[in-house]
Amino acid sequence: MNKSANQSAEHDFQLPFLTGFFKLESAGGILLMATAVLAIIVANSPFEPYYALLLDTPVEVRIGALEIAKPLLLWINDGLMAIFFFLVGLELKRELVEGELSDKRNIILPGAGAIGGMLVPALVYIYFNLGDDAAVSGWAIPAATDIAFALGILSLLGKRVPTSIKVFLTSLAIFDDIGAILVIAFFYTSKISLTALIVVACCIPLLAFINRRNVESKTVYIIVGLVMWVAMLKSGVHATLAGILVAMFIPIASKKTPGFSPLKDLEHDLHSAVAFIVLPVFAFANAGINLSGVGTEQLLHPVPLGIAAGLFIGKQIGIFGFCWLAIQLKLSSLPKGMNWSSLYGTAALCGVGFTMSLFIGSLAFEETAVNLLFDERLGIIIGSLASGVVGYLILNACLSKT
Secondary structure, eight states: OHHHHHHHHHHHHHHHHHHHHHHSTTHHHHHHHHHHHHHHHHHTSTTHHHHHHHHTOEEEEEETTEEEEEEHHHHIIIIIHHHHHHHHHHHHHHHHHHSGGGSGGGTHHHHHHHHHHHHHHHHHHHHHHTTOHHHHTTTTGGGOOOHHHHHHHHHTTGGGSOHHHHHHHHHHHHHHHHHHHHHHHHHSOOSOOHHHHHHHHHHHHHHHHHHHTTOOOHHHHHHHHHHHHHHHHHHSSOTTHHHHHHHTTSOSSOSSSTTOOHHHHHHHHHHHHIIIIIHHHHHHHHOOOOOTTOOHHHHTSHHHHHHHHIIIIIHHHHHHHHHHHHHHTTSOOOOTTOOHHHHHHHHHHTTOOHHHHHHHHHHHHTTOSSOHHHHHHHHHHHHHHHHHHHHHHHHHHHHTTO
């Protein structure tokens, strides 16, 4: 009886703890950090050969003449990340239709910050790598912001963080995601297949027709989206963009059930899966970097140096500078509850570019013959870590005075 009672008490203790953790606003960011650290530990342990073997495991799907054969790593980057981009698309549509971005007055400041936060880091990176064509192709790596990581760090400051900072950071990240999507679409595509693109083009009016017919079945959109994803994969345009396109056609309001939103329902269903499965799996697969033999030469290599400087210095200067300029030109004003110090701290926090930077880095360097994937991961880890620590310290100092 005592043993049974102890087991019951232990179960009662553990379940609320886990439930409470997953309800935390910072839970996704904390899990993302944990899986990234775990990947680095495994990559620097005796298990490293098994880690590499796992990611290189060939996975093949064949239906008749149609064949998709890729290593597990690319299934994660092309497949799982399409789900992530689908969720980004849902959030983007909701924000544009009825959220913060539906009011033009709320667009200017985060929009200006996002432009500066992409332009200046890219220029900083190019400055360090000018003259090396292979390295220059990674110019977009420090231009990305990891909203999950940034919000996770921000939530560590608790209730002191005003809503205006969270709204500004989220809005800026949405614009940043739009920029990243455009960069991937225009700059990181391989040889284009016209036949596959025709299939993609046919899926778009089909989705529009389904939307106009007020079809709310998730299955219908998923089937068309899967066809579009395969066609996009074969076209040479990066397959994750299919997720964004499909999301734009999900109905935001039901014509059959008043008060019900198919888009919000789908967004709610996907949020936990993306936060607790998709992104952690992606981080574990991409963050593993073997640090043995890393010395001054590796740290001062133009690729990691350019990425780290772009994320840590470029983001701060770009976001804060462009926001300052927009305010000075009276195009916008500081949101209520924010001051210049908290704006600068938020700009520094945006230098955490982990997930999106790793993703763009894999696109930029996966086909190069030189070992730049190691260099970009090293730069992303250093730049993101420095940005996260400095951003947290600045916000912690200035928010404690408010």
